[in-house]
Amino acid sequence: MQSGSETTVRVTHHDRVLEITVRGDVDYDECDLLRAAWEQADEVALPTTVVDLSGVTFGDSGLLNALLDAERRHRDSARAFVLLGPLQRGVVRLLTLSGTLEHFTITDSRAAAFERRTG
Template sequence: MPPTPPPARVHSYEENGTFVVAASGEFDLDEQEQLLAALGEADRRNLPATAVDLSGVTFADSSLLNALLHAWRRHRTSGRRLILAGPLHPTVTQLLTVTGTLEHFEIAETLSEALA
């Protein structure tokens, strides 16, 4: 029997003038609301940048991509940066690559790099 995947978790905080959304675990439609809520909080805070730490995400489907694309649009419209921080799991990289959306996002190798 395969091991049970870790539950999806999202928490957010402010660091160095950047709003950080840290996600971990497996993300599909059932977990989308957690991420949407945190990204909504980023919009309410209206800081110059939001870093989405995806280094702990082990699986993502179109629901995570949809949340990120909506956040990207809102950030771009309001003149703010949205940075995806890794290292990205191969399944996340594949999702962004196959859908042709990787080039739309600012990617940082690590959260530290995103906050620099």
């Protein structure tokens, strides 16, 4: 999936993990790409969804709302939702200022993200 800007969202199916890789700037205009990815995650309903945000250079409230929505959807269906970094400074700032940083499971280790399970 790709928008008119340099933002890309790629969805990759693994054995028990759905990996969503996001690159570029994510604001309100790109949120449709994320919503489509969340819908794919809901359809395949793998135990874990890993969202690689290490390449996100900018995010606004649109990104924050999309992440909160996805986390809630996963929690409601007892699936793990993990953010993979390292997160860029702007994304950390967004999550920190909004008071949601500790709301998410975040790791800089791809292996740890893929091992994450609910429960």
